[in-house]
Structure formats: structure tokens, C-alpha cells
Amino acid sequence: xxxxxxxxxxxxxxxxxxxxxxxxxxxxxxxxxxxxxxxxxxxxxxxxxxxxxxxxxxxxxxxxxxxxxxxxxxxxxxxxxxxxxxxxxxxxxxxxxxxxxxxxxxxxxxxxxxxxxxxxxxxxxxxxxxxxxxxxxxxxxxxxxxxxxxxxxxxxxxxxxxxxxxxxxxxxxxxxxxxxxxxxxxxxxxxxxxxxxxxx
Amino acid sequence: xxxxxxxxxxxxxxxxxxxxxxxxxxxxxxxxxxxxxxxxxxxxxxxxxxxxxxxxxxxxxxxxxxxxxxxxxxxxxxxxxxxxxxxxxxxxxxxxxxxxxxxxxxxxxxxxxxxxxxxxxxxxxxxxxxxxxxxxxxxxxxxxxxxxxxxxxxxxxxxxxxxxxxxxxxxxxxxxxxxxxxxxxxxxxxxxxxxxxxxxxxxxxxxxxxxxxxxxxxxxxxxxxxxxxxxxxxxxxxxxx
Numbered sequence: 001x002x003x004x005x006x007x008x009x010x011x012x013x014x015x016x017x018x019x020x021x022x023x024x025x026x027x028x029x030x031x032x033x034x035x036x037x038x039x040x041x042x043x044x045x046x047x048x049x050x051x052x053x054x055x056x057x058x059x060x061x062x063x064x065x066x067x068x069x070x071x072x073x074x075x076x077x078x079x080x081x082x083x084x085x086x087x088x089x090x091x092x093x094x095x096x097x098x099x100x101x102x103x104x105x106x107x108x109x110x111x112x113x114x115x116x117x118x119x120x121x122x123x124x125x126x127x128x129x130x131x132x133x134x135x136x137x138x139x140x141x142x143x144x145x146x147x148x149x150x151x152x153x154x155x156x157x158x159x160x161x162x163x164x165x166x167x168x169x170x171x172x173x174x175x176x177x178x179x180x181x182x183x184x185x186x187x188x189x190x191x192x193x194x195x196x197x198x199x200x
Numbered sequence: 201x202x203x204x205x206x207x208x209x210x211x212x213x214x215x216x217x218x219x220x221x222x223x224x225x226x227x228x229x230x231x232x233x234x235x236x237x238x239x240x241x242x243x244x245x246x247x248x249x250x251x252x253x254x255x256x257x258x259x260x261x262x263x264x265x266x267x268x269x270x271x272x273x274x275x276x277x278x279x280x281x282x283x284x285x286x287x288x289x290x291x292x293x294x295x296x297x298x299x300x301x302x303x304x305x306x307x308x309x310x311x312x313x314x315x316x317x318x319x320x321x322x323x324x325x326x327x328x329x330x331x332x333x334x335x336x337x338x339x340x341x342x343x344x345x346x347x348x349x350x351x352x353x354x355x356x357x358x359x360x361x362x363x364x365x366x367x368x369x370x371x372x373x374x375x376x377x378x379x380x381x382x383x384x385x386x387x388x389x390x391x392x393x394x395x396x397x398x399x400x401x402x403x404x405x406x407x408x409x410x411x412x413x414x415x416x417x418x419x420x421x422x423x424x425x426x427x428x429x430x431x432x433x434x435x436x437x438x439x440x441x
Contacts, residue, residue: 007287009210010426012214013215019312022307034327060228074242076242087241123238128240133243142393
């Protein structure tokens with residue numbers, strides 16, 4: 001009998017590959033199979049708050065669009081409450097806070113409609129500026145990439161997570177820009193103006 | 201239970217972002233280090249799914265795309281196992297999604313141009329929720345090997361892709377299942393993005409004769425482990441949640 005602590009090791013990640021759509025967005029792969037695909041409606045019709053659209057493109061290290069990317073979004077409602085038992089408060093009926101989008105096969109553009117999230121509690125009594133958590137998978141990405149989208153028209157100066165980024169100019173890569181009626185959020189996987197990714 | 205952090209991901213166990221032999225990773229891997237982020241409510245929460253979201257037969261790839269009375273061609277298999285966390289506790293009621301090629305290695309995807317034939321009775325995707333003990337199962341056909349443009353003569357081993365949620369966005373995981381004994385596993389640049397042979401073995405489903413249905417379907421066992429979570433013995437630094 002050994003006193004060595006017994007823990008299991010996490011199952012290792014592998015790339016989602018180029019045909020991720022078959023499993024997670026079969027309509028885009030070219031066939032209908034499920035009664036309803038998951039992740040198409042983040043906020044639901046009853047959600048309060050400002051309706052917004054978020055759009056962007058993911059670029060690789062050569063500056064070319066990544067046309068086979070899948071992005072999942074996770075966010076709080078307009079009051080800063082997540083649809084989860086460990087978030088204090090209630091969400092509107094049908095508010096899921098989670099969505100799944102894919103890039104266009106020709107252009108690489110992606111976008112989703114939602115409501116603007118409210119501020120959420122941070123650690124140790126701080127408050128986090130409104131943000132949407134993003135998880136990015138694709139061919140060539142061996143372990144899903146975590147990042148956050150913030151809004152340029154919010155007060156981000158005291159956000160505890162942005163302030164952990166030592167290089168102030170890199171914080172700008174996480175700020176979505178107002179562009180017409182929507183927010184623009186381009187993600188650069190590698191190279192100049194590389195988006196900040198988190199080890200969460 | 202008071203919310204607490206998930207155990208740090210062991211990034212020497214997972215594949216690194218840049219793995220030169222898997223060519224596409226060269227231009228899709230960040231150059232800068234990831235910023236370490238202590239968990240907040242945004243990471244310890246995640247989407248929940250229920251039986252209203254999916255249909256009971258969504259886990260049966262032998263029938264979920266087949267014409268009535270028809271069945272896909274290929275080796276009929278059951279893939280089953282448990283979803284646990286690093287503390288060996290079951291992860292109940294969590295969504296498991298899979299996708300795969302058919303028996304000839306052809307994906308039902310408009311971007312797949314391989315000359316292996318499409319099977320009119322096989323779609324190639326399934327989904328299910330784990331039960332209270334973390335148990336899940338699928339019925340499907342064993343996928344075929346598949347050529348891909350990496351090196352000139354690269355072939356993926358037979359594999360099934362899996363997507364897992366757990367209860368928190370911090371646990372989100374996509375991986376691939378391989379089959380015990382497949383000689384292509386050792387040659388594959390995607391498999392070998394994983395540095396540790398023990399970690400690779402963890403992605404290999406094992407033949408499970410005890411779960412095999414005689415004269416009907418062969419079974420493979422595949423257990424999955426998601427990140428575990430700290431207990432809050434002395435303090436809670438996630439105040440404000």
C-alpha cells in the first residue's frame with residue numbers, strides 16, 4: 001500500500017480535424033440527421049438586454065483565413081448570471097449562454113447573434129468587465145484554444161483578467177470593435193498581433 | 201460544495217500546439233505563451249444539456265441515418281465506457297458527441313473527396329448523455345483507415361472523434377479514439393503529436409469480449425477522464441461567486 005496520491009490523468013486532446021462539422025454541425029457538412037442541432041441559439045427569445053451580433057475571421061500565421069474552424073461561445077446573461085447552478089441568480093427561460101458557430105467554407109467569416117453579457121464576479125471580490133469566453137478548435141489545432149472577447153464600449157480598465165496580461169498592447173487583441181451594427185472580433189492564431197490565449 | 205479551481209492541465213501530457221510532423225500545426229499554433237488564468241465563474245461554469253435536447257436513438261449510428269430495414273456496411277461495434285474526472289468520480293449527465301468515417305474511410309462531408317464509397321445508410325455522427333454513473337455507449341460500424349495530405353503516403357488509423365463537455369467550460373475536450381492493435385497508430389503524425397506513449401495508450405479503445413453481443417456486435421471499451429477539481433479544505437479564493 002503506497003501513500004502516493006492516486007489521480008487519474010486527463011484524456012489527452014487531439015485535433016478536431018477538418019471534418020468536425022459532421023459531428024458538431026452536420027448541416028454544414030451537407031446532411032440533416034438530428035431533430036435539432038445544438039448551439040444555434042445562445043440567448044433565446046426571452047433574453048433581456050441589448051441584442052448584438054459578433055462577427056470575425058480566424059487567420060493563420062501566413063495571414064490566410066482559417067476556413068474550417070469551429071468556435072464555441074460561453075457567456076452570462078445581461079445581468080451577469082450564467083445558466084449554471086454555480087452562478088448566483090436566475091437566467092431567463094431559454095437562455096443557454098452557449099453557442100457554436102463555424103466559419104464559412106469560402107471566406108472564413110463567422111458570426112453569431114446574442115445579447116450583450118453583463119459584468120460578472122471576479123476572484124476575491126473583484127468585478128469582471130462584460131466578456132464572452134471563446135473556445136476554438138480546427139484542423140492543425142491540437143488542443144482547443146481559450147480566449148475572451150471584450151467590448152470596446154465597456155469599461156475594461158479595471159478588469160482583473162485583462163490586467164494580468166503584462167503587455168498592455170496585447171490586451172487590445174481581446175477587444176471587439178464596434179463596426180456598424182455589430183462587433184468585429186478577428187482572431188490571429190500566430191504572428192503579428194497574435195491574439196492572447198489563456199491557459200485556464 | 202463551494203466552487204473551487206480545476207486542476208491545472210498537464211500541458212506536457214497533452215500534445216503541444218506546434219508539432220512539426222503534423223504540418224497544419226505549423227501555421228496554426230500560437231508563438232506566444234498562453235496567459236495563465238486562475239479560474240473564475242466564467243471557467244467553472246459551462247453549458248448543461250438534457251434529454252430534451254437529443255433523441256434516444258441519436259447514439260445508434262447503425263440506424264440513425266439508415267433507410268427503414270437497411271443497415272450500414274461494416275463491422276458492427278459497440279463503443280462504451282465511463283466518463284470520470286481526475287478524482288475518479290463519475291461525470292453524470294454530460295453530453296458526448298462522436299463523428300467518424302464509414303467502413304471505407306469515407307466521410308459524409310462535402311469537402312471529403314476520397315474515392316472510398318459513401319454508404320447510403322451511414323451518416324457518421326452520434327450523441328448521447330452519460331447516465332448517473334457516467335456511463336455512455338454508442339452502436340456504430342468500425343471506421344476504415346483514411347489517406348490524407350500530410351506526407352505523401354500518410355494514412356490515419358481507424359479512429360472516432362469525440363467531443364466532451366463535463367460541467368464546466370474548463371473541462372471542454374475534443375479527442376480521438378483509436379483501436380487496439382492497429383499498426384497505423386505508430387505511424388500517424390497526429391497520434392504522435394502526443395509525446396508520452398502512456399498517453400497514446402489512453403486513446404486506444406480495448407476489445408471488450410464481455411460486452412460483445414454474441415452473433416451480433418463486437419464491443420470496445422473506452423473510458424474518458426476529464427479535469428478534476430480541488431476540494432476546498434481550508435480556504436476559498438473564488439469569493440464573489
